[in-house]
Amino acid sequence: MNKKLNAKDFILIGVxxxxxxIICMIISTIMSVAGPVTxxxxxxxxxxxxxxxxxxxxxKVPKKGVLAISAAIQGILFLLVGGFWTxxxxxIIGGLLCDFAIMGRGDISMRSMAVAYSIWNGIFxxxxxxxxxxxxxxxFVGAMEKNNIAPEYIxxxxxxxxxxxxxxxxxxxxxxxxxxxxxxxxxxxxxxxKAGLVSAK
Amino acid sequence: xxxKIKQKIMEQPFRGTALLDPRCKGLLLILLGFVSYFxxxxxxxxxxxxxFALFVSLGNGAKWxxxxxxxxAMVSILSTLLKYVSIPVLSVMMSVFGVTxxxxxxxxxxxxxxxxxxxxxxxxxxLQRMRLPQxxxxxxxxxxxxxxTLGIEYRMIRNTMDIRGISDTLWKRIxxxxxxxxxxxxxxxxxxxxxxxxxxxxxxxxxxxxxxxxYALRDVHFSLPEYLMxxxxxxxxxxxxxxxxxxxxxIILWRV
Amino acid sequence: xxIFENFSFRYEESEEFTLKNINATVGTGEFILLTGxxxxxxxxxxxxxNGLIPHFYPGEMKGDIRMDGDSxxxxxxxxxxxxxxxxxxxxxSQFFMTDTTRELAFGCENMGYQREETVERIAKAVxxxxxxxxxxxxxxxxxxxxxxxxxIGSVYALQPKVYIFDEPSANLDYEATKRLxxxxxxxxxxxxxxxxxxxxxxxxxxxxxxxxxxxDGQIGxxxxxxxxxTLPERTRISYGLRTSWxxxxxxxxxxxxxxHGNGHSFAVKDLAFAYKKGPEILQNISFEAHAGDVIGIxxxxxxxxxxxxxxxxxxxxxxxGEICYDGKKLSPRKRRSLSxxxxxxxxxQLFGSSVExxxxxxxxxxxxxxxxxxxxALELLAYREQHPAxxxxxxxxxxxxxxxxxxxxxxxxxxxxxxxxxYDSMVRxxxxxxxxSEAGIIxxxxxxxxxxxxxxxxxxxxxDDEGVVHNRxxxxxxxxxxSEKYFN
Numbered sequence: 001m002n003k004k005l006n007a008k009d010f011i012l013i014g015v016x017x018x019x020x021x022i023i024c025m026i027i028s029t030i031m032s033v034a035g036p037v038t039x040x041x042x043x044x045x046x047x048x049x050x051x052x053x054x055x056x057x058x059x060k061v062p063k064k065g066v067l068a069i070s071a072a073i074q075g076i077l078f079l080l081v082g083g084f085w086t087x088x089x090x091x092i093i094g095g096l097l098c099d100f101a102i103m104g105r106g107d108i109s110m111r112s113m114a115v116a117y118s119i120w121n122g123i124f125x126x127x128x129x130x131x132x133x134x135x136x137x138x139x140f141v142g143a144m145e146k147n148n149i150a151p152e153y154i155x156x157x158x159x160x161x162x163x164x165x166x167x168x169x170x171x172x173x174x175x176x177x178x179x180x181x182x183x184x185x186x187x188x189x190x191x192x193x194k195a196g197l198v199s200a201k
Numbered sequence: 202x203x204x205k206i207k208q209k210i211m212e213q214p215f216r217g218t219a220l221l222d223p224r225c226k227g228l229l230l231i232l233l234g235f236v237s238y239f240x241x242x243x244x245x246x247x248x249x250x251x252x253f254a255l256f257v258s259l260g261n262g263a264k265w266x267x268x269x270x271x272x273x274a275m276v277s278i279l280s281t282l283l284k285y286v287s288i289p290v291l292s293v294m295m296s297v298f299g300v301t302x303x304x305x306x307x308x309x310x311x312x313x314x315x316x317x318x319x320x321x322x323x324x325x326x327x328l329q330r331m332r333l334p335q336x337x338x339x340x341x342x343x344x345x346x347x348x349x350t351l352g353i354e355y356r357m358i359r360n361t362m363d364i365r366g367i368s369d370t371l372w373k374r375i376x377x378x379x380x381x382x383x384x385x386x387x388x389x390x391x392x393x394x395x396x397x398x399x400x401x402x403x404x405x406x407x408x409x410x411x412x413x414x415x416y417a418l419r420d421v422h423f424s425l426p427e428y429l430m431x432x433x434x435x436x437x438x439x440x441x442x443x444x445x446x447x448x449x450x451x452i453i454l455w456r457v
Numbered sequence: 458x459x460i461f462e463n464f465s466f467r468y469e470e471s472e473e474f475t476l477k478n479i480n481a482t483v484g485t486g487e488f489i490l491l492t493g494x495x496x497x498x499x500x501x502x503x504x505x506x507n508g509l510i511p512h513f514y515p516g517e518m519k520g521d522i523r524m525d526g527d528s529x530x531x532x533x534x535x536x537x538x539x540x541x542x543x544x545x546x547x548x549x550s551q552f553f554m555t556d557t558t559r560e561l562a563f564g565c566e567n568m569g570y571q572r573e574e575t576v577e578r579i580a581k582a583v584x585x586x587x588x589x590x591x592x593x594x595x596x597x598x599x600x601x602x603x604x605x606x607x608x609i610g611s612v613y614a615l616q617p618k619v620y621i622f623d624e625p626s627a628n629l630d631y632e633a634t635k636r637l638x639x640x641x642x643x644x645x646x647x648x649x650x651x652x653x654x655x656x657x658x659x660x661x662x663x664x665x666x667x668x669x670x671x672x673d674g675q676i677g678x679x680x681x682x683x684x685x686x687t688l689p690e691r692t693r694i695s696y697g698l699r700t701s702w703x704x705x706x707x708x709x710x711x712x713x714x715x716x717h718g719n720g721h722s723f724a725v726k727d728l729a730f731a732y733k734k735g736p737e738i739l740q741n742i743s744f745e746a747h748a749g750d751v752i753g754i755x756x757x758x759x760x761x762x763x764x765x766x767x768x769x770x771x772x773x774x775x776x777x778g779e780i781c782y783d784g785k786k787l788s789p790r791k792r793r794s795l796s797x798x799x800x801x802x803x804x805x806q807l808f809g810s811s812v813e814x815x816x817x818x819x820x821x822x823x824x825x826x827x828x829x830x831x832x833x834a835l836e837l838l839a840y841r842e843q844h845p846a847x848x849x850x851x852x853x854x855x856x857x858x859x860x861x862x863x864x865x866x867x868x869x870x871x872x873x874x875x876x877x878x879x880y881d882s883m884v885r886x887x888x889x890x891x892x893x894s895e896a897g898i899i900x901x902x903x904x905x906x907x908x909x910x911x912x913x914x915x916x917x918x919x920x921d922d923e924g925v926v927h928n929r930x931x932x933x934x935x936x937x938x939x940s941e942k943y944f945n
Contacts, residue, residue: 210579295843
């Protein structure tokens, strides 16, 4: 089979990545507004619907580089809308790592797809929440204080990211990714494989 | 006749800053996003918004910029007012919501302006000149074209759901959220697959996969105006970052 | 000259060969119509001409296709870009750019032409195809017909020698189809080789040199223009072909007897609609309908037919006037629950993971008995476990009609139900609508398809440019005046 990516694959990556990114933006905005507790878990929750889209993309184009390209493009988009600089970096590094190290060997199977997606999402959680809140905390809190964010919210953010919470957040990200992958593969089988649009391995 | 048509083809609907190289626009947007995170004083934030509003106004975006500046002022006043009422939980939510919107306004203002004032072939040329591979340029260009369409497709699906009585009431949506997401997402994805097939067929039969050097209908160059604009942008943002740490950063503008 | 030498093709995922031993020689400047039942292999045939097979659709090939001596099968679609141009079916999804001028330039820019040359080529396309009015417009503001013309222009700018049209009239109204025929006549006159895949081919009857009837992956029959346009009715129908002379149906039309069965009525009084700040798109719309009526909504693209459907079905609120069912005024919400809309695009309407589940969605109570009954009536029982997306276009449409039956909607709306359907499927939809009307359902049909309207409708509402409606009982006289408007 032809393993090189062609224009059709690039177009599919573009269309589906657009969809994933919009879903992610909507969920992250709602959850950061809803409160500090929900804020830190947005990567985990967004991963569930996005997982359906990503599983379709990976199953439809089972070639190397798809996850990395999609991740890089999401990174570029986050950069363009002023996402904190750790987000694009985490997305791109995570994308490369998961694509070539985790799914890299041999044919891409359903299992490796879900695992790679889950780990990628864990890395996304690190870049989106853990690094800014833990390692760049003073800058981050200073920014929030000056921005007139209610002190309760800032306290909540500090509280929810202190102690062993970063580990919980990363694990949540991993579980979110795994769940997204699992639900995505179920949806794949229920709809796309059954309709003969995608073949599952 | 021919020359008249050629004239019409070369007609340029955009003026001023809208004609800058897409790379320059993108660079300014990224810088803006980066800086807006660290600029927090009320006066300085306002200068930031006004500065970029001026930039947008100089390139077919005066109305849009005015609208965004007005919304910025309105949200600022509203969130100041809200500080005087305190309802547990809700006040905190509103304050975070207000800040999120204020941070987003300059980015939305410039981002949407770029979307509207950038010819897609200029963008493709600019991306190609950056030596980005097709694996990045094609998806980016497709997104540019497809994001507006996504909204239309979403509406169509919701219309059908309303008529068929599928997750059409708030009650059904709350009690069966997973099913609701499935009913929206699956037809949307089916549609994405079909659109991809058709776009790909129409693109490749017109030579999309060729990696020839492209020439847009208009000259796309990163030349003097772009360098000047980028430097001006850097200086502007640098000054704001500096001012933010002086007493100007402490000025409280929004008071009732 | 294009020569098919014993060409066969099997899609990777399929067991059987879709194309079997195609042998044909097409001379330069010939105008070839490819027609036949849905699924006969027409589309596969043109995909192997423009390089999408085997590049995008991998599979097993035998034989060869040669153009002027070179094998087409070795070339990628991008290598064929300047030689063979393809205009696809759906004008909405073949645009890469967001404005028309750039879309015209898209192919040339891909080829790496210098700016002067690109401009030269677009200018020629605009002048030759009379596209000057469409320059510098947003593609989102164009009608389907206008989009189609820009799509042709974009291919024309590449100056290919061979043109392929894949069901180009499927999304067009009569005006736009006439315009399409003019453009094709110009291309033929200039000596290009043209392949057209089409079900509704009446507009090509003065243009075709030969027609290939594709049957089960082979060229079953080959006709000259005279032979093809004078096929005896019975033979034509046995091949599953639409008519070449739809206007003749007006002469033989016999008025249908309408039984106003259960006496339900639907009335619209002085209806008007406008988007928020815009001008009124629809105004002074008044008509009445009774159970058993099949009402055709006619009017050219942009007259507001789709908007009217959206208002009637309750997707949009009216600005003025009222819509009543059995004398009671309906709110938009109530209208949504009473009506069912079968859209042209079935993609948006299928949600379930099986045909059976699809029919029971959104229905309260246990509909399983009714579902089985409906599936049987629609001849879909064999597919009850299958995924709706795996069905053919006609079958998908019947599934959505089935959902309307199970929902028990007293008013059903159809939007262009015959676009892209072959003769058999068209007749089937027509019969189904007849059965629904006999069961006392009020039916509205938006259609451009004259043959189908004659066969199906009992009344017509004609929307004019001002958005005013004229309601008439369908008679032979009206059909004659319509056919004159459509075909002359």
